[in-house]
Amino acid sequence: MGEMFAQLGSVAAGAMFLWAMFQQYFPYQLRPYIEKYSQKLVSFVYPYIQITFQEFSENRFRRSEAYAAIENYLSANSSARAKRLKADIIKDSQSVVLSMDDHEEVTDEFQGVKLWWVSNKSPPKMQTISFYPAADEKRYYRLTFHKQYRDLIVGSYLNHVIKEGKAIAVRNRQRKLCTNNPSDNWHGYKKSVWSHVAFEHPATFETLAMESKKEEIVNDLTIFRTRKDYYSKIGKAWKRGYLLHGPPGTGKSSMIAAMANLLNYDIYDLELTSVKDNTELRKLLIETTSKSIIVIEDIDCSLDLTGQRKKKKEKEAEEEESKDNPIPKKGKEGESKESKVTLSGLLNFIDGLWSACGEERLIVFTTNHVEKLDPALIELSYCCFEAFKVLAKNYLDLDSHHLFASIRRLLEETNMTPADVAENLMPKSISTDDPGTACLENLIQALETAKEEARVKAEKEAKEKEEEEERLKGEKEGKEKEATAGEVKEKEMSGEKERENGVAVKENAVV
Numbered sequence: 001m002g003e004m005f006a007q008l009g010s011v012a013a014g015a016m017f018l019w020a021m022f023q024q025y026f027p028y029q030l031r032p033y034i035e036k037y038s039q040k041l042v043s044f045v046y047p048y049i050q051i052t053f054q055e056f057s058e059n060r061f062r063r064s065e066a067y068a069a070i071e072n073y074l075s076a077n078s079s080a081r082a083k084r085l086k087a088d089i090i091k092d093s094q095s096v097v098l099s100m101d102d103h104e105e106v107t108d109e110f111q112g113v114k115l116w117w118v119s120n121k122s123p124p125k126m127q128t129i130s131f132y133p134a135a136d137e138k139r140y141y142r143l144t145f146h147k148q149y150r151d152l153i154v155g156s157y158l159n160h161v162i163k164e165g166k167a168i169a170v171r172n173r174q175r176k177l178c179t180n181n182p183s184d185n186w187h188g189y190k191k192s193v194w195s196h197v198a199f200e201h202p203a204t205f206e207t208l209a210m211e212s213k214k215e216e217i218v219n220d221l222t223i224f225r226t227r228k229d230y231y232s233k234i235g236k237a238w239k240r241g242y243l244l245h246g247p248p249g250t251g252k253s254s255m256i257a258a259m260a261n262l263l264n265y266d267i268y269d270l271e272l273t274s275v276k277d278n279t280e281l282r283k284l285l286i287e288t289t290s291k292s293i294i295v296i297e298d299i300d301c302s303l304d305l306t307g308q309r310k311k312k313k314e315k316e317a318e319e320e321e322s323k324d325n326p327i328p329k330k331g332k333e334g335e336s337k338e339s340k341v342t343l344s345g346l347l348n349f350i351d352g353l354w355s356a357c358g359e360e361r362l363i364v365f366t367t368n369h370v371e372k373l374d375p376a377l378i379e380l381s382y383c384c385f386e387a388f389k390v391l392a393k394n395y396l397d398l399d400s401h402h403l404f405a406s407i408r409r410l411l412e413e414t415n416m417t418p419a420d421v422a423e424n425l426m427p428k429s430i431s432t433d434d435p436g437t438a439c440l441e442n443l444i445q446a447l448e449t450a451k452e453e454a455r456v457k458a459e460k461e462a463k464e465k466e467e468e469e470e471r472l473k474g475e476k477e478g479k480e481k482e483a484t485a486g487e488v489k490e491k492e493m494s495g496e497k498e499r500e501n502g503v504a505v506k507e508n509a510v511v
Helices: 002-025 028-043 065-077 147-172 216-227 228-234 252-263 278-286 312-324 326-335 343-351 385-396 404-413 417-425 434-511
Strands: 050-054 086-090 097-100 104-110 113-122 136-145 176-180 194-198 237-244 266-269 292-296 359-366
Touching: 002 028, 050 065, 050 147, 050 326, 065 097, 065 104, 065 113, 065 136, 086 326, 104 147, 147 292, 147 434, 216 252, 216 359, 228 385, 237 343, 252 266, 252 292, 252 359, 326 417, 385 417, 385 434, 417 434
Parallel strands: 176 266, 237 359, 266 292, 292 359
Antiparallel strands: 050 136, 086 097, 104 113, 113 136, 176 194
């Protein structure tokens, strides 16, 4: 036994000597070739595959999303079996996060396949002082598995790990209430498009004083949260819009807080008056995250987006003033810092191509005066029956139904936008046995309501028009009477003057 250990010791010492000689004297240019062919040689007898996930990838200034997702996944699933752990409070997290310590190994199992995760770090090649993470110790996770399960691990398992890791990060994060910074703060070392504080508003739907629609809104939000595949199927961005209107104090802000608490979403409070133009508006949208609520409060007061335009006389007066005194006008224009966000830019923000940047978002407008909003914010072109059939196929997977005839008749008799039709075709309850029929019945009811409202509005407008015509007719008759009376009075006055002149002549003649 002693001779065997002596032989093993001499072999190990010889191997270490050869390795030291290799490192010291073997040409550096030939080492990659030696490593390449040695790894090929080892692969014939070593049946395992290793995948390394570096903490910092090519972009040295940002942490790898894959590394962060794996860290979250292992901290929740596999770190319970690790013997050495690290504890830390990560930014934007609401609890202590445990993760594997360096050089620690844990096992995981996926569909009966056993895998090994190792947390490790490699020291820098040169001892330097640097302000950047690239020059520090490089941490990484290494995954090891048998080569016969390559397709399963690379295809399904890694997607499962990344998805679960991101979901764990969302659950553990500290939710944020964000507001947009002026564009002057968007550049430099500490550039920041949004500033945030911890969102800790206590409002919930249980505490909201609402007489109706509370359950309907909760069901709608709950269904929206689970409809990623559904929105992909119907070809729409995974987002939803709400317009909250009413006098001050009716609970619009509390409603937004309750929605955020129900869905566990962040809130981005967008202050439009500090946005210079449409380009900055798109930049702000890109910098928002998924699972968030974008809020634009008091839209009727934020910008001139209510559709009201200056009168022609006012424009002409301004043009004449600019011609008479052009120098002061240039000075005013130079001093003006008003926002140049347009209605078109806002519509593209909420419902155009840029609205598809990200997913699982709510866009909420609030206003005290809904009647002041431009119709383009809440209306589009009207829906015809052919467009309805496309929507019914996309939303309900229906090519025909016995209620289609009634819907066709109502669409010909009243006006409803495709957005409103689609809204009524979306299931609002999970417990409905026949969601297709229920949605079509809701659409018929909405069309009948819209038809009745249009009839009442038309009668009211006709009555107002008739009253206006009678008023104008009365004013015209009054003016004609006044004109006739004025002519009669002028004739009487001229007759009196003639008589006076005649008397004066006669008296002169007598004299």
